[in-house]
Amino acid sequence: MLNQSRFIYLATILQLLLILLMLPAWQWWSLGCFLLLNGLAFLQAFDKAPVLSLRLVNILAALCVVALVLAGRQLGAMNFLMHILVLSALLRLLALSKQKEARQLVWVHYFILGCSFLFHQSIAMASLILLAFVLNLLLQYLLFAVQMPSNRQLRADSRFLLLLLPLWLGLFLLFPRLAPLWQLPSAQQAITGLANEIEPGTIEQLVQSNATAFRVRFDGPLPPQSERYWRAKVFEHFDGRRWSVQQGFHHPGRPRSRDYPNQATELRYQIIAEPSFQRSVFTLGVPTQWSPELEALPAALLGYNRTINQRISYQISSVTAAVPLTDVQEKHWNLLTGDHNQRSQQLASVLLADHPEPHDFAEALLAYFRQHAFFYTLNPPPLGQNSVDDFLFQSRAGFCSHYASASALLFRQAGIPARVVGGYLGGDWYQEQHYLLVRQRDAHAWVEYLVDDVWHSLDPTAAIAPDRVLNGLDSALSDADMAFLTGGLFGQLPLLSQLRLQLLHLDYYWSVWVLGFNQQRQDALWRSFTAFWQQWRQLLWLSLLITLSLVLLAVAWCWHRRKKRCSVTEQLQKSIPALANKLPQQSISKALHSLAEQAPSQQMLLHSVQILYERSIFASDQSAQQELLRLLKQHRRQLTQLGKK
Known part of the structure; x- marks a missing residue:
């Protein structure tokens, strides 16, 4: 018999966890409705009130579905289905009256728990999902038990679960890693990381986030800080204030084949990227090989084959060389300046007159920034529509995007094709864990200018704040800015900082060994197992034979022991019939x-x-067994009469 109040109490707690797990899918109004329905179910169990009528539940369901349909465009298909799932579970709980309905609710909970991995991949959220899974198992147990499990039953169940662990591990390692069976368009999620356009102030806002952007594991030595320019986007269209990604003239494909210089370094690395709800991925230099789920984009960039709404892992090989020209139209598009920023045009003409060669012009531009009172700051003053003129001749204070924007426009005004590149610079290296952590605050912008069909990198920030390039952002910021980025006073406490760092490392290992175990790594595991088998085949066969023999001997011994035990027990029950009335309840x-x-x-x-x-x-006393059988035979008459009137 189902204890309805206790079941509903636990179900409301579980459904509250499910609502929190699905938080990225909710709108503010749907979250409020779900919390209200969940609280109503809890009060219903607390007051032992009768369940809602089917008519009232259907009315509530119809109203909610109408609201969801009206908001369907903002929700997206996947989030719409998540709303329907959670709504069905909440309404089922409000009208719960039969054990059959409770079983249906438990299975819906299992499905929602599986769907929660669409939104979360971190080890912390996986632990929360495991907690919800255990709670749902308890609900399922209550459907078939009249009381809570005893300690003895819990120990037996624990032993059973321990026996299942090797099977689970074997399935994880050996079961084929299937690609997603379906892909549903999600809602309009907020883009994290670099967007498709930048203007004065955008990178500064991103830098104020201490969140993880991606993590990198190198197969070889770590490249120096000054060479860790992670390219993600190329901005080629300029409207006088903002730079944006140029659409519609590039043809995706690999860069033109060319011989890279001898000093070019080849790098192999694995990147674990956080959800950005974009397709851009991060590369060093010019990519030469990459994972199958990546595809070539213009300007030697790479993109994921779908929107990155989960944590992903991919492999890349690249060379630290200048980016070759990939489209003949790039020269034309990266010379356009527009009719804005006339004063900067005069400055470009002056610099070009004394330095007509592109590389000399670049050095002259850096010297101009050094010789004048320019400042590197996280809080620059606002700029008008002619942002470059305002920056060069009035404020002269800015962040990396200010210097990159002004430099790219000056190059163009001098007749040198140029563009702004957005990505990340540097990262924090953890030697013991052997990975590089790149945060959102490592976002950066620099310039690429074209000479002889090759794009050369130039970072004008190095002229103003060289420590930013050589030692990372932390060395270029004030103590007040660093306190803000690290979480204020509490973020600077050693104990909390160390705890947060250890949790970050643990989450990294979870990403590498669990989330990153893809089809390629499984194939490599099979290849290593095959090679090991070929090398030690005879020894493995002998070990397998010995192990099988020992297992058979153990099974035979257990069977023989159980048979002897059964024979003694059966003989005892046969000799004392009165035991039959007591054995189901007593030993x-x-x-x-x-x-x-x-x-x-x-x-x-x-x-x-x-x-x-x-x-x-x-x-297992043989003499006691023989004495017991003799005693039962000797006193059979007295023992048979026990319990008879």
């Missing part, structure tokens, strides 16, 4: 003790039978 030892209290005349005999039985069963 044989307790049943013999109870019979001895009921028959004082046979108390000594039953006490001897109990001692011999326990010695033969629990101590």
Whole structure:
């Protein structure tokens, strides 16, 4: 019989966890509705009120579905289905009256738990999902049990789960890694990381986030800080204030084949990227090889084959060389300046007159920034529509995007094709864990200018804040800015900082060994296993034969021991029929003790039978077993009459 109040109490707690797990899918109004329905179910169980009528539940369902349909465009298909799932579970709980309905609710919970991995991949959220899974298992147990599980039952269930662990591990390692069976368009999620356009102030806002952007594991030595320019986007269209990604003139494909210089370094690395709800991925230099789920984009960039709404892992090989020209139209598009920023045009003409060569012009531009009172700051003053003129001749204070924007426009005004590149610079290296952590605050912008069909990188920030390039952002910021980025006073506490760092490392290992175990790594595991088998085949066959023999011997011994135990038990029950009335509720030892209290005349005999039985069963005493059988045979008549009136 189902204890309805206790079941609903636990179900409301579980559904609250499910609502929190699905938080990225909710709108503010749907979250409020779900919390209200969940609270109503809890009050219903607390007051022991009758369940809602089916008519009222259908009315609530119709109203909610109409609201969801009206908001379907903002929700997206996947989030719409998540709303329907959670809504069905909440309404089922409000009208719960039969055990069959409770079983349906439990299975819906299992499905929602599986769907929660669409939104979360971190180890912390996986632990929360595991907690919800255990709670749902408890609900399922309550459907078939009249009381909570005893300690003995819990120990037995724990042993059973431990036996399942090797099977689970084997399935994880050896079961084919299937690609997603379906892909549903999600809602309009907020883009994290670099967007498709930048203007004064955008990178500064991104830098204020201490969140993880991606992590990198190198197969070889770590490149120096000054060479860790992670390219993600190329901005080629300029409207006088903002730079944006140029659409519609590039043809995706690999860069033109060319011989890279001898000093070019080849790098192989694995990137674990956080969800950005974009397709851009991060590369060093010019990519030469990449994972199958990546595809070539213009300007030697790479993109994921779908929107990155989960944590992903991919492999890349690249060379640290200048980016070759990939489209002949790039020269034309990267010379356009527009009719804005006229004062900067005069400055470009002056610099070009004394330095007509592109590389000399670049050096002159850096010297101009050094020789004038320019400042590197996280809080620059606002700029107008002619942002470059305002920056160069009025504020002269800015962040990396200010210097990159001004430099790219000056190059173009001098007749040199140029563009702004957005990505990340540097990262924090953890030697013991052997990975590089790149945060959102490592976002950066620099310039690429074209000479002889090759794009050369130039970072004008290096002229103003060289420590930013050589030692990372932390060395270029004030103490007040660093306190803000690290979480204020609490973020600077050593204990909390160390705890947060250790949790970050743990989450990294989870990403590498669990989330990153893809089809390629599984194939590599099979290849290594095959090679190991070929090398040690004879020894492995011998070990397998010995192990199988030992297992068979153990099974035979257990079967023989159980047979002897059964034979003694069966003989005892046959000799004392009165035990049959007590055995379902009591053990044989307790049943013999109870019979001895009921028959004082046979108390000594039953006490001897109990001692011999326990010695033969629990101590495997052969002499006690023989003595017990002899005693049962000798006193068969007295033992048969026990319990009879």
